Amino acid sequence: MLIKERLFTPGPVPLPPQVVKALGQQIIHHRTPEFTQIFLDTRKNLQKLLKTERDVLMFASSGTGAMEAAVTNFFRKGDRVLVINAGKFGQRWREIASTYELKLIDYEIEWGKTYDREKILEIVGEFPDIKGIFVQHSETSTTTLHDVRYLAEVSNKLEDCILVVDGITSVGVYEVYPEEIGIDVLVTGSQKALMLPPGLSVMYYSEKAEKRLSRSNLPKYYLDVPKEAKKQAKGQTAYTPAINLIIALNESLKLILDEGVENLAKRHEIMAKATREAVQELGLKLLSESPANSATGVYAPAGIDADDLRKQLLKTGFRVAGGQDHLKGKIFRIAHMGYFDFMDVIQVIAGLEITLYKIGMNIELGKGVKKAQEVILAETNF
Numbered sequence: 010m011l012i013k014e015r016l017f018t019p020g021p022v023p024l025p026p027q028v029v030k031a032l033g034q035q036i037i038h039h040r041t042p043e044f045t046q047i048f049l050d051t052r053k054n055l056q057k058l059l060k061t062e063r064d065v066l067m068f069a070s071s072g073t074g075a076m077e078a079a080v081t082n083f084f085r086k087g088d089r090v091l092v093i094n095a096g097k098f099g100q101r102w103r104e105i106a107s108t109y110e111l112k113l114i115d116y117e118i119e120w121g122k123t124y125d126r127e128k129i130l131e132i133v134g135e136f137p138d139i140k141g142i143f144v145q146h147s148e149t150s151t152t153t154l155h156d157v158r159y160l161a162e163v164s165n166k167l168e169d170c171i172l173v174v175d176g177i178t179s180v181g182v183y184e185v186y187p188e189e190i191g192i193d194v195l196v197t198g199s200q201k202a203l204m205l206p207p208g209l210s211v212m213y214y215s216e217k218a219e220k221r222l223s224r225s226n227l228p229k230y231y232l233d234v235p236k237e238a239k240k241q242a243k244g245q246t247a248y249t250p251a252i253n254l255i256i257a258l259n260e261s262l263k264l265i266l267d268e269g270v271e272n273l274a275k276r277h278e279i280m281a282k283a284t285r286e287a288v289q290e291l292g293l294k295l296l297s298e299s300p301a302n303s304a305t306g307v308y309a310p311a312g313i314d315a316d317d318l319r320k321q322l323l324k325t326g327f328r329v330a331g332g333q334d335h336l337k338g339k340i341f342r343i344a345h346m347g348y349f350d351f352m353d354v355i356q357v358i359a360g361l362e363i364t365l366y367k368i369g370m371n372i373e374l375g376k377g378v379k380k381a382q383e384v385i386l387a388e389t390n391f
């Protein structure tokens with residue numbers, strides 16, 4: 010029997026046909042006027058996406074490369090920094106910062122929760138010399154949204170602090186305008202809501218962060234912001250760029266800008282709401298107390314291993330992600346970022362209902378689907 014595999018993981022995500030077509034083209038050489046023009050167009054479109062005229066750099070690396078570059082380019086050994094550590098990727102900030110011997114305040118938060126404002130004030134009150142605050146806008150491992158606006162306010166009140174945001178699963182999901190919000194360094198990656206294969210990362214940095222570049226004394230060679238900034242402003246890169254990914258990014262950015270970032274954010278909000286309400290209607294519990302619109306983390310029913318549930322769900326054609334570390338086997342995560350629409354949500358909920366039914370749960374078929382349909386009808390003008 011034919012069963013189509015549908016990717017509902019929070020990265021990589023499905024690719025739009027326009028992107029697939031761009032990726033399928035014969036390669037061009039990067040030291041040519043043709044590529045320079047494409048590079049500069051892509052850069053301009055990234056600036057539009059982030060509503061900025063400042064430098065937006067592209068690196069041939071996965072998202073973690075840009076995270077590391079954010080540490081090595083804007084900090085000095087021994088700088089005191091605060092890490093909002095609320096999941097797998099918060100841990101990654103901690104690991105990178107400690108690799109480069111920054112002085113770490115590790116604010117560890119129970120997975121599925123966001124930070125406490127009072128606690129932040131307490132920390133910055135005790136350590137006013139903090140040079141950086143690191144956070145995930147959307148912590149993918151726990152499908153949790155952290156309020157970056159508040160952190161920007163706090164950071165700006167400190168004497169010399171920059172806010173460094175991992176927007177890997179928030180750019181292309183929300184209206185992430187770093188200048189307006191007050192984010193100093195923002196990084197994102199290609200295989201999420203930018204609707205591309207992995208291998209490309211993006212970095213924005215503010216004027217305040219730029220002043221840090223000459224002060225930084227951490228080792229770096231490949232991901233060197235001043236070196237790249239100089240080259241990229243002229244439509245070139247210091248080393249061989251991810252040529253086809255950049256060409257494809259230009260296509261996905263066209264799709265994003267045609268839809269409009271505000272409309273795109275609304276679409277993601279509705280898809281997330283429909284998913285959350287539908288799974289709850291089926292008697293399941295959400296993982297996050299502050300759920301993000303990029304993906305929804307859900308606890309498996311009591312007594313059921315979430316990974317067994319995922320295997321059963323795959324039989325209906327839906328590949329969703331599992332939990333990481335201590336959440337392995339306990340939760341599953343359904344993505345709805347990037348190239349997804351409302352009917353995709355209905356489909357995955359229908360697959361989940363069949364799965365729950367097959368594993369012996371006492372559920373009413375169609376109940377979750379109906380809920381998702383109701384949310385979509387209430388929130389759209391279909």
Ligand SMILES: Cc1ncc(COP(=O)(O)O)c(C=O)c1O
Pocket residue numbers: 019020071072073074098145147148149150175177178198207
């Ligand atoms: C929030 C977040 N940060 C960082 C990463 C790491 O990115 P990459 O795997 O592209 O290096 C991911 C990937 O899942 C992520 O979701």
